[in-house]
Amino acid sequence: MMRLAVIGAGRIGAVHAAAVAAHPAAQLVLVADPDVAAAARIAEPHGARWTGSVEEVFADPTIAAVIVGSPTRFHVEQIVAAVRAGKAVLVEKPVDLDLARVDECLATVGADAHRVMVGFNRRFDPGFAEVKRRVDTGEIGSLEQLTIISRDPQAAPAGYLVGSGGIFRDMTIHDFDMARFLLGDVVEVSAVGQNLDPEIAAIGDFDAAVVTLTGASGAVATIINSRHCATGYDQRLEAFGPLGSLEAGNHTATTVRFNGPGVSAAAGPYLDFFLERYAVAYRAELDHFLAAIGSGAAPSPTLVDGREALALAEAATVSARTGERVRLTPTTHVTTHASTREASS
Template identity: 55%
Template sequence: MTTRPLRFGLIGTGRIGQVHARSIAADPDTTLSWVCDPFIAGAEAVSERFGGAVTDDASEVFASGDVDAVLIASPTATHVDLIAAAIEAGIPALCEKPIDLDISRVDSLLPLVRSSGVPVALGFNRRFDPAFASVQSRVAAGEIGALEQLTIVSRDPAAPPAAYVAVSGGIFRDMTIHDLDMARFFLPEIVEVTAVGSALFDDGAREHGDFDSAVTTLRASSGATVTIINSRHSAVGYDQRLEAFGAEGSLQVANAPTSLVSLSTATVVEGKPPYQNFFLERYAEAYAAELRAFVRLVRGESSTSPTFEDGRAALILADAAQRSAEERVSVAVDLG
C-alpha cells in the first residue's frame, strides 16, 4: 500500500457526510478525491469546501480508479448495496451505522464480507472517544477488578423531526445502537436483552409507534450486566455519561462542559453552564480518531476499527430490544 495520502470517495453529503468530509480534509494522511450524492447540489457544496470531483452516481466513484477507500454516509437503505459494490471493486469501506434495518439483508452480505479480504469497517465512533476508550482500556487492564456493572446514559438535547423518526427504524436501531456497541466494547459476549420503552413527550414517536424514552438491560455470558438509559430530550444538554463498576473500584466519564468557569454566590454554589448541546461538539475527537484507525486498517496495519460483525451484533441486540419492549419479555440472543 502506498504511503501517500489515501484518496477517499465520500458517498452521502448530509449532516454526517459533512462531518466525515471535514475529517478527511483535515487529516494529513487522507484527501477527498470524489464526492457523491444523488442530490448533486449537496455534493457540489461539499466539494467546494473540501475538494474532490463531483458525481450523483456512486458507480462512477467505484470505477474511477483513483480512490483507495470509500466512506459511506448515505441513507441506511443504501448501505448493503454500496458495501457490496465496494467489495466487488476491491475498495475498502467505512460505513456509517446501521448496516441496514433488516438483519436478513445484513446476513445475506456476510459471506461476501468474510470471503473477500476487502476491509469493511463500521462507524461506531464512540469507541474512539478519548474518555470512553481510556475507561475501556483500564477495565481491560484489570484496574477495577472484574467488571460487574456497566451503566451508559445517553440523552439527546431534543427529539428529531417526525419525518426522521418515520424512517429511522426506531429508537433502538437508531439511537440505542451506539450504546449497544459501546456495551460490547466492554463486554462482547451479550446473551440476553431486556428493554422497556415509553412515549412520554414526543408526538413524532407517538405518531410512528416509537418510543422517546427507553431503558435497556443486557446480561453478558460472565453474568455482568449493562444498563442503558436513553431519552430523546435533555434540558441540560447532550447527556453522555458512563460508569464501569468492578470488584475493586469504579471508573466514571462525566459530561463535557461548555465552559470550565463556575459561579458561587450567596444563592448558588458552583453554578455552571449547560453541557455541550450537539454530538458534533461532543464527539469531534472521536470522528477524527475513527478515521485514523480506518486508515491504518486500509494500510494493513494494526487497527481497532469496528468490524462488519460488530455492526451485525449491534443490530441483533437492537432488534432484541425492540422485541423485548413490544412484547414485555426478556430475549435471549446468539451473536455468533
C-alpha cells in the same frame, strides 16, 4: 496520501468530508450524492470533485477507500460494490435495518469483510476509550455493572424518525456497541419502551427506553435513553467492579466553573449536539481507519460488530413490544418460544 471518496452529502457526509480534507495523510477526491448541488456544496470548499452517480466512485481506480454516509437503505449495496471494486469501506451505522440483509452482506463480501469498518465512533471518544483501557487492565477488578446514559437534547423530526427503524436501531445502537465493547458477549436482553411524546407514539416508536443486557460473564449493563433532555446532550458512562468504578462524564464548552454564595462548581451547559460532543472521536475514528488501511490490518469496529449491535437492537424491540426477556442464541432470526423469546447473537 490516501485518496478517499464520500458517499452521501447530508449532515454526516459533511462531517466525514471535512475530517478527510483536514487529515494530513488523506485526500478528499470525490463526493457522490444524487443531489448534485448538495454534493457540490460539500466538495467544492475542499477542492474535491462531485458527482450525482455513486458508480463513479467505484469505477475510479485511484480511490483507495470509501466512506458511506448515505441513507441506511443503500448501505449494503454500496458496501458490496466498494469491496468488489477493491476499496476499503467505513460505513455509518446501522449497516442495515434488517438483520437478514446484514447476514447477506457478510456472506457476499466473505473473506473481504476485514476491509469494512462500521462507524461506531463513540469507541474513539477519549473518555470512553480510557474507561475501556482501564477496565481491561483490571483496575476495578472484574466488570460487574455498566451504566450508559444517552439522551438527545431534542427529538429529530417525525419525518426522519418514521424511517429510522425505531429508537433501538437508530439511537440505542451506539450504546449496544459500547456495551459489547466493554462487556463482551451478551446473552439476554430486556427492554422497556416509553411513550411520553404523543407525536412519536403516533408513528409507532418509543421516545425513551431503559434496556438491561446480561453478559456471558454475568456482568449487567443498563442503558438509559431519551429523545429529549432539557440539560442538553447527556452522554455518561460508569463501569463498576469490586475494586472501584470509572466514570466518563458530560462535556461543556470550557472547564470554567463558578463558585459563589449560592452555588458551587456551576458550569456552562452540556455541548448540545453530537457533532460537537464527538468531534474528537470522529477524527480519531478516521485516524484508525487510515492506519488500518495503510498497514493492511483489519479496522475495528468490524462488520460483525455492526451485525451484533443490530441483533441487540432487534432483540430490544421484541422485548419492549412483548414485555418478555429475549435470550440470544446462534440462530439467524428472532423466534418465539413460549414465555421467552430467542434472537440471533
